[in-house]
Amino acid sequence: MRSSSIITLALITAAFAFGQAEDLATAPHMNEAEPRIAKPGTEIVIKGTGLALPKVEEVYLTDHKFDMKVKVLEQKENVLTIRVPPFAKPGRMQLMILINNEAGDKPRLLEQPLYVMIEENSAVLAESKKETAKEKEKEGN
Numbered sequence: 657m658r659s660s661s662i663i664t665l666a667l668i669t670a671a672f673a674f675g676q677a678e679d680l681a682t683a684p685h686m687n688e689a690e691p692r693i694a695k696p697g698t699e700i701v702i703k704g705t706g707l708a709l710p711k712v713e714e715v716y717l718t719d720h721k722f723d724m725k726v727k728v729l730e731q732k733e734n735v736l737t738i739r740v741p742p743f744a745k746p747g748r749m750q751l752m753i754l755i756n757n758e759a760g761d762k763p764r765l766l767e768q769p770l771y772v773m774i775e776e777n778s779a780v781l782a783e784s785k786k787e788t789a790k791e792k793e794k795e796g797n
Contacts, residue, residue, distance in 0.1 A: 684712050686736075686751055686768040696744045696777040699729060702736040702751065702770070710756050712736070713763060717749040717772070723765075724749075746776045 684706035694700055706712070709731055715738050716723045724744060730737035751768040 682706065683766060684753060684755055686753075686770045689751070689770055689772055692771075693773045693775060694740050695775045696740050696742045698740050700738050700740065700772060702738065703734060704736070704768075705734060707731065707736045708733040711758075712753050713756055714754040716752040716754070716765070717741075717744065717774070718752045718767070719745075719747055719749055723752065740772075740774060742777070744774045746774050748772075749774055 684704065686702050686704040686707070688704075689700050689702045691698065691700065712731065715726050715728055715736065717726055717740070718724070722745075724741055726738045726741055728736060728738055748771055751770045751772070753766050753768065754763050755766050756763050
C-alpha cells in the first residue's frame with residue numbers, strides 16, 4: 657500500500673514537471689532590443705519568439721520595485737515595438753510580459769532576460785530647470 661502511494665506521488669510529480677517544462681518551452685521569449693539605451697518617448701523594437709497576441713497580452717518595464725506598463729505599437733509573432741512611457745524614471749529596466757496560458761490558466765507575468773537603459777529626458781529636465789530659474793528670479797525681485 658505504501659509503495660503504491662509513493663509511485664503514484666512520483667508519477668503525479670513527473671507529470672506536473674513535464675507539463676511545466678512543456679509550458680516553458682512554448683513560452684514567449686525576447687532575444688534583443690534596439691535601441692538598448694532610450695529616453696522617454698523612444699520606440700524600442702524587440703525581437704524574439706511567440707510575441708503575438710493572444711499569447712503576450714501586455715509588456716512592462718520593471719526595476720523590481722515598480723512595474724511600468726508600456727504602450728505596444730506593433731505586435732507580430734517575432735517582433736514587438738513599444739514606446740517608453742513619458743514618466744519613465746532613469747535607470748536599468750528589465751522587460752517583463754503578461755502571458756496567456758493556452759490551457760486557460762490565469763495570465764502570469766514572465767520576466768525576460770533583456771534589459772534597456774532609460775536615460776533622463778533632457779527636454780523635460782531643461783524645461784524644469786528653466787522654470788526653477790524663473791521662480792528664483794521672481795523670489796529675488
